[in-house]
Amino acid sequence: MMLLKGHYKKIEPASGAIIMACGIYLIGAVEAFPVLDVSYGKYLAFFLLVAWVIIYKDLSIQFFHRDFLIPFLQNPVNSFVIGTWIAGVSVLCNVFLKYFPEILLLTQAMAVFNTFLWFFFLANCFYNFKQLLFDHRNFPVHGAVLLSTVGTQSIIILLNNVFFQFPVYFSxxxxxxxxxxxxxxxALxxxxxxRHHNWTLADDWANTNCIIHGALSITGLAIVTTNTFTPMFATYFWLLVFGLLIIVEAVELVRAIKRIKQYGWEQGIFTYHVTQWSRNFTFGMFYTFTLIMQANPFYPVAEPLNNLQRTFLDYWAWVVLIAIIWEIAIFMKARVTALYQEKLIIHHTAQ
Known part of the structure; x- marks a missing residue:
């Protein structure tokens, strides 16, 4: 493969998470806000397409540069973020299905391309798990390794939605x-x-660890989309994910408090990092999992759980909306700050 050399615009490899987070909101939680969904849904979906073109153009150019690709693929944890590229395309295709059903052929073409990308990702996952489980056991892993699950489940959801209901055994x-x-x-x-104790919650608990529940949420969505596994299994699975969401986000809350005490409000929780979008994705994904499970007659649930899910959706829709507005705000703040600093550097250089 010919690799490029020279200057290019650098972009965070995990930037596909932006498309994942915003897209899953448009597929699921936006339905709790009819004005956003009905009146502005198509416009928001178009803005998402524009963002996808900008982000994936830069990701594609960067991918084929030698100084990026080789170190990226050699890192057994960071290369799992290819899963955000796959899930980002999968989510965008599902947004197209909802808001632009008339471009089905284009959506199907994107789905086919995404499936081939997944095959490459699959080989990468097998190789990296071998590295981490057997050859580099003490490598500092974080929740990005669970993007292996996210990327994989997003493909089966995509194929079932964009083409047809695949045979149950295949799904x-x-x-x-x-x-x-x-x-x-x-396990990692x-x-x-x-097993290791030389870490602190404030500094070493990664944003991507929320994928501990998010990867199971997309697995649950895959189950209730493809009608695989029994209703009883789906019920217990939902309860498992719900429990993990509470536990992991409780840890996140304690972590936020520790970071505020240690670094102050600005550095503690108001500093932007691309991995924060994973939290928005996981929040939106659990909402969508619950919503589709509720809507699918193949998965009836007991009355008490049904009531719990309905009440939960009412409140969680606001959590998902507020979280995504928060993330967009600190993203914009970071962009404005970066542009201002660039102008200052140019001004001083010119002098």
Missing amino acids: EAIIILGILFYLAGI LFNRYI
Whole structure:
């Protein structure tokens, strides 16, 4: 493969998470706000397309540069963020299905391309899990390894939605593969945070660790989209994800308090990083999992759980909306600050 050399615009490899987070909101939680959905949904979907073109253009150019690609693929954890590229395209295609059904052929073409990208990602996942489980056991892992599950489950959801209902055994096989990736990732995280003690919650608990529940949420969405596994299994699975969401976000809350005490409000929680979008994605994904499970007659649930889910959706829709507005605000703040600093540097250089 010919690799490029020379100058290019650098972009965070995990920037696909921006499309994942905003897209999953337009697929799920936006329905709780009819004005946003009905009146502005198509405009928001178009803005998402523009953002996708800008981000993926830069990601594509960067990918084929030697000084980026080789170190990126050699890092056994960071290269898992290719999963955000795959899930980003999958989510965008589902947004197109909802708001622009008339461009189905284009959406299907994107789905086919995304599937080929997933095959490349699959080989990358197998190789990296081998590295981390056997060759580099003490490598500092974080929740990005669970993007193996996210990327895999997003593909089976995409194929079932964009083309047709695939045979149950095929969907089950892909979902089970995603679950195996999840178990391997959890084993690595367990080794990092339980067996090793030289880490602190404020500094070493990564934003991407919220994918601990997010990867299961997209697995649940894959199950209720493809009608695989039994209603009882889906019920217990939902309860498991709900429990993990509460536990992990409680840890995140304690972490936020510790960071504020240690670094102050600005550095503690108001500083932007691209990995923060993973939280928005996981919040939106659990909402969508619950919403589709509620809407699918193949998965009836007991009356008490049904009431819990309905009440939860009412409140969680606001959590998802506020979280995404918050993230967009600190993203814009970071961009304005960066542009201002660039102008200052140019001004001083000119003098």
